[in-house]
Amino acid sequence: MGVKISIKGNKETSEHKDAIALKEIFETEFRNKQIDGEILIICNATLFGQSTKDIDLIAIGKFDKYRQRLKTKSRTKNQGADTIETLDQEMRTVFVNDFCFVFETKRHRATDIQLNGLTLTVKYNNKRSDVTTQSENQKYSLKGFFEDRINFSPMICNFIWLRNVTWDSIKNLLGNNTNIHDKHNYLPSTFSVPFLMQLACIQTTPWTPFDYKTNNIKGYSTFNCLKRNQEIDFDEIDRIFDLFKKVKNGSGELTRRKISHITSKILNDQQYAKAIGDKLIVISGRAGTGKTIKLLSIACDLATLQGARSLILTYNHALVSDIKRTLALAEIPDGIDDYTVNISTLHKFFYELVVGFEIADSVKESKNNKKYILNFVKNYKEHLTTLIEYLDLELIGDKEISDLMKTRHQQVGWDYLLIDEAQDWSELEKNVIFRIFGKEKVIIADGVDQLIRSQNKCNWTRTLKPNIGFKKTHEKKGLRQKVNLVEFVNQFAEKLNVNWKLEPKKELIGGKIIISTKEYEQSLHQRQFDLCVKNGNSAYEMMFLVPPSLVERYQTTDEYDRPKEDKRFRHLEKYKNYGINIWDGTSAELRTEYVVDLNSHKLLQYESCRGLEGWTVINLDFDKFIEYKMQTFTEEENNELALESFEEKRNRFVYLWALIPMTRAIDTLVITLNDKESYIAKVLREIYEENPDFIEWIE
Structure with missing residues (x-):
């Protein structure tokens, strides 16, 4: 034989x-x-x-x-x-x-x-x-x-x-x-x-x-x-x-359109293109104006046209997963000796820098000669502060930086760094990037005033002159959401006294909002899923967002049978009985990878939704999320005059935050409310009564 x-x-x-x-x-x-x-x-x-x-x-x-x-x-x-x-x-x-x-x-x-x-x-x-x-x-x-x-x-x-x-x-x-x-x-x-x-x-x-x-x-x-x-x-x-081929061929219209967009050559038509590599590039715009997808498109252009190695940085693990999936389906290489586009959390990237420079006594060595740092995130600010001190004292100079780029080429030797939601970075993080890589290698997406990590906006262009030190674009049109959804969000912001106004793209006609004071039901889901599929999309293009109150902790074991704690969506079994397949992104294990099952909807906490989108997005217990953000708000110190009360600062921060999950949907936004007498429920009821033609209310 x-x-x-x-x-x-x-x-x-x-x-x-x-x-x-x-x-x-x-x-x-x-x-x-x-x-x-x-x-x-x-x-x-x-x-x-x-x-x-x-x-x-x-x-x-x-x-x-x-x-x-x-x-x-x-x-x-x-x-x-x-x-x-x-x-x-x-x-x-x-x-x-x-x-x-x-x-x-x-x-x-x-x-x-x-x-x-x-x-x-x-x-x-x-x-x-x-x-x-x-x-x-x-x-x-x-x-x-x-x-x-x-x-x-x-x-x-x-x-x-x-x-x-x-x-x-x-x-x-x-x-x-x-x-x-x-x-x-x-x-x-x-x-x-x-x-x-x-x-x-x-x-x-x-x-x-x-x-x-x-x-x-x-x-x-x-x-x-x-x-x-x-x-x-x-x-x-x-x-x-054959899984990759199967998933790519079975991807929904939204995914296919995204792949087509990031692999199209956009730089030839952009005024800022000639400034890349010479100046800091700033892509500015509110949520839904296409900043993240533009970063991806630029990175792919730089890879395929210049053979460059580009790294996209974000602090959102869920966004890392989503972009990894998109890059995989777009067949962009992730090797070390070819053009490539990769994505990382900023904490992981700064970890590689501190390990590479072997800062002070923080870097240890394992038995197999691998360098590591214990409790890096816990002492994150201290590590970056020490790194800046080393740069100031010239203990790290041009030679050390050059050597690092060679010896840890795969981890930190990137031709370009593309930074998502840069307004939410700290001045310390910005300074490290500029000192080690230089502004010329950096392209940022600036979400204006949408802050999650901090209440103080990072100013990337301070001390830089327009058109000399940086080139800035202003994205004003809503490129994600259909007209009715843009109008709904604008009205929601106005009633909450939030400075927000987005211009809809008139070609994106339609859009529907469904607000329910009942639990999310199987019949409602089936109706929306059928419409999603009818428009050429898969289950992946239908996204669920949940507050902490719908997430539970439980005990499990790791691969070595050691006890550990993880999280999961509370209604996972109930949804499974409904026939709703869920990729549970609330779990720490799943959050770092991405959905491979064509029949699974992604489900994430509200805190992890920035940068993501779906044809249909379901905001479960939206009022409970607002309540949670109000209760956990703490005022940060700054050097500004106290022109706002604590309550005004809290409301501005939380309501701006609330606009992020509101701007994730392209065609249909479903909102469920836990308490129909809550303040947010009453605001949404007012908007419904003013727009019953494209908003559905379910009691």
Whole structure:
């Protein structure tokens, strides 16, 4: 029967050529041998839903009675022993039963490759890119992908395949350090299957069975990627790697339109385009004027037209998830040696800066030589203050910054930083960005007066002259919401004495508002979902927003069965019984990834909705959210004259906040109220009575 070897993936890529080369290596090994088995090689895999999504090569195989003589350690457990014993490295007969390998392929010359300790880097645009970390991330993303999709959890070995480097060059790179020789995962341009398995045994140590009859270990070992009683289902694995194509083809009209917008070339038509790279770019406008999508479009343009690496920064985890999903569907690369657009929370980005500069005693080192900081967010302001002090004292200068961009190229070496909701950043955060990257690399979206993190607006253009130090655009038209929704929000703001006025885009005719003093019911949902689908959208384009009162904490366990606390939507089971499938973004675990199920609606807390949108948006218990914001408001100190009372400041801050969830819907906004006698309910009732033609009231 022999070993069946098949390749899956895009044939028009260099990675497909690598897949063919890998297939030939396997064929050479098994030619004229009486071995049965199957190997599936996947090239250009997109791990949809994972933090690292682009994988060059994956190889999965299983065999019947395939063995090799390999120099390796082994593990065993003697009869009655409580612990597993590791046996010394020596030549052993190893039966390879099954394997799961992931390969990062590089075409760099040997002169462009460096080894710093156990970290391999390659040269890219005169910068050093960390391939070792990239390869590790791919391994864990593939593991997560298998677990999420088919509850399959193999031991995965990862390799760096240097397609233009000989084994002699790799040995020169490794030098005489035998410790490194036993730990590396580097493959030369050509290699044999025994060589590959030799390296695999470094990562997954073979098992030597114990012979209870002789009371001794047996004379052979086994290499497995699977746990006992697990099987490789090649048909199922083949199916899940079609997930990306299935989701992309099944995406709703709203998602398709967003992808089309961000991948269209907009910079050629914009006056500010020539100032990018020379001045700070400011895109100013209120909620719904398209600032976030414009940032995405600019980043994609810079990537595809200039080959630039752009990073979008936000503090909203839910927005990170949504943009990651959009970039994945738009097939924008997330690698280290190509153009790319990525997105990160600002806390994660500043963490990488502080770790990279090894500020004071805050940076620790783990047993595997990884640097880390304990309680970074808790001491966030102190870390940034110390970073500024180092810059002021010139302990961090141009050389240190240049070195950081090279050594941590993947994490911080970006050509452009694009900052969402920049008005809500602190002056400290702004100063760090300007001092390290310079204003010329920065493009910001300024949401005018909508503040969440602070009551004091960050002034990014202070000390800069218009058209010399910065270039600013003023977005005035509502590009998200249909005319009726823009008018509704304008009236809502006016009745609450909030300074807000958005000009509707006349072409976006229509729009409906539904306000209910009852709980959200199955019949109402079905009616809205049918309309959503009728307009070409999927469940993903229908978004639920909830206040803290609809979120509960519960005890669960992590992957190591250790107790931990998480959160969930209170009515998850009830909605499931209604037939409403929910991706619960209130959970800390889910919030960092994104929706992959076409039949799931996303559900988030109000606090996480900024920057997001939906064809239909359901604001559950909206009055309870307002009540919560009123109760938790605390006045911040500033240097301004006390011209407003505490109540006036609180009302202005909370009501401006309330406009954010009001401006998420494109076509239909559904609002449920917990108390029809609340102040907000009475305001909404007044607006309904003045506009019964496009507002529906349900008692």
